[in-house]
Amino acid sequence: xxxxxxxLVRAARAGDxxxxxxxxxxxxxxxxxxxxxxxxxxxxxxxxxxxALYKAWxxxxxxxxxxxxxxxxxxxxxxxxxxxxxxxxxxxVSVASLSDxxxxxxxxxxxxxRGDSAKAFxxxxxxxxxxxxxxxxxxxxxxxxxxxxxxxxxxxxxxxSLKDIADVLQWPLGTVKTRLHRARHAMRKALxxxxxxxxRGFDG
Amino acid sequence: MNxxxxxxxxxxxxxxxxxxxxxxxxxxxxxxxxxxxxxAPPGLHDALMARIAQERAQQRPRATRAGGDPRPSRWGWxxxxxxxxxxxxxxxxxxxxLSGRLGGLFAAVWAACVNAGHTVAEKxxxxxxxxxxxxxxxxxxxxxxxxxxxVTAMALKAARLPSIAIWRGVER
Numbered sequence: 001x002x003x004x005x006x007x008l009v010r011a012a013r014a015g016d017x018x019x020x021x022x023x024x025x026x027x028x029x030x031x032x033x034x035x036x037x038x039x040x041x042x043x044x045x046x047x048x049x050x051x052a053l054y055k056a057w058x059x060x061x062x063x064x065x066x067x068x069x070x071x072x073x074x075x076x077x078x079x080x081x082x083x084x085x086x087x088x089x090x091x092x093v094s095v096a097s098l099s100d101x102x103x104x105x106x107x108x109x110x111x112x113x114r115g116d117s118a119k120a121f122x123x124x125x126x127x128x129x130x131x132x133x134x135x136x137x138x139x140x141x142x143x144x145x146x147x148x149x150x151x152x153x154x155x156x157x158x159x160x161s162l163k164d165i166a167d168v169l170q171w172p173l174g175t176v177k178t179r180l181h182r183a184r185h186a187m188r189k190a191l192x193x194x195x196x197x198x199x200r201g202f203d204g
Numbered sequence: 205m206n207x208x209x210x211x212x213x214x215x216x217x218x219x220x221x222x223x224x225x226x227x228x229x230x231x232x233x234x235x236x237x238x239x240x241x242x243x244a245p246p247g248l249h250d251a252l253m254a255r256i257a258q259e260r261a262q263q264r265p266r267a268t269r270a271g272g273d274p275r276p277s278r279w280g281w282x283x284x285x286x287x288x289x290x291x292x293x294x295x296x297x298x299x300x301x302l303s304g305r306l307g308g309l310f311a312a313v314w315a316a317c318v319n320a321g322h323t324v325a326e327k328x329x330x331x332x333x334x335x336x337x338x339x340x341x342x343x344x345x346x347x348x349x350x351x352x353x354x355v356t357a358m359a360l361k362a363a364r365l366p367s368i369a370i371w372r373g374v375e376r
Contacts, residue, residue: 017260021253032244046245053252137235156236184232
């Protein structure tokens with residue numbers, strides 16, 4: 001796989017755009033999810049990913065092969081999202097764009113099988129309950145600061161290793177571990193907060 | 205925790221059983237892993253490839269302008285070398301007297317800045333008197349040298365010569 005990737009990188013650097021397309025295709029969905037978590041806006045996430053991958057294509061001659069191609073690529077995506085978030089200067093407030101009603105094609109063909117639109121027809125009540133639970137978790141996740149949101153997303157949702165996260169975000173490994181630990185605490189707190197607010201809403 | 209709180213906790217847990225009870229158990233990972241992994245919008249990859257194809261199509265006529273040879277033309281080289289020679293060996297020496305005055309101005313401002321504790325009039329006087337100390341040719345050289353470099357860079361850009369190609373013998 002690594003040899004195939006190297007061959008594709010060589011071809012892409014030589015000007016084979018089809019090879020570049022094959023290289024980035026598996027990275028598009030994870031990039032989009034990362035961008036969506038960071039920007040909380042579907043349109044902007046889509047723009048960010050396209051811009052980042054386009055920049056990667058233009059920067060391909062500068063790719064020396066010191067890091068894995070995917071690491072290099074995700075780093076560009078992350079930087080693009082950081083820039084956009086910085087430009088925007090506001091925290092995401094809407095979670096509508098992250099709701100499960102927008103899930104494309106049953107988990108995106110990544111083998112997780114997490115999309116459950118078919119099951120919704122079989123058991124609507126359970127589906128509604130699951131949707132509500134997801135919304136609570138999404139809401140809590142969006143309350144976290146960007147580094148915590150990103151590290152939780154990459155580690156738990158994308159199943160990246162700590163080393164991969166450290167490489168892409170260019171944080172020391174110890175920082176990744178610390179932030180992950182703190183992010184878990186923050187997430188727990190945010191979920192508790194949602195619990196309290198939900199209770200108030202329910203009572204009131 | 206009293207009985208009332210305990211009952212409330214149980215009631216709420218029954219309303220939102222999985223997410224929060226798991227969180228209470230410290231199993232944030234399980235809660236997060238249960239979130240759906242979205243796929244990218246269907247047209248994202250195609251849109252990217254279309255943009256790349258468009259960019260490639262725009263690059264081609266530019267690169268093949270000189271008789272189909274993608275390398276920079278001889279005219280490009282001649283123009284770049286000409287501007288470089290003119291910038292450094294004609295423009296800069298001819299404008300050196302002017303650069304001396306400009307350098308003097310910089311020196312005056314610099315002297316005014318570093319001589320703290322004096323009145324404004326004293327600073328101005330000291331700044332002006334700093335002009336003949338020999339700083340002005342240096343400052344002038346920096347200013348006009350920088351300008352010459354900028355002109356050279358612009359000439360290279362205009363000649364469509366990638367700056368790196370100069371050092372690599374125009375391999376691309």
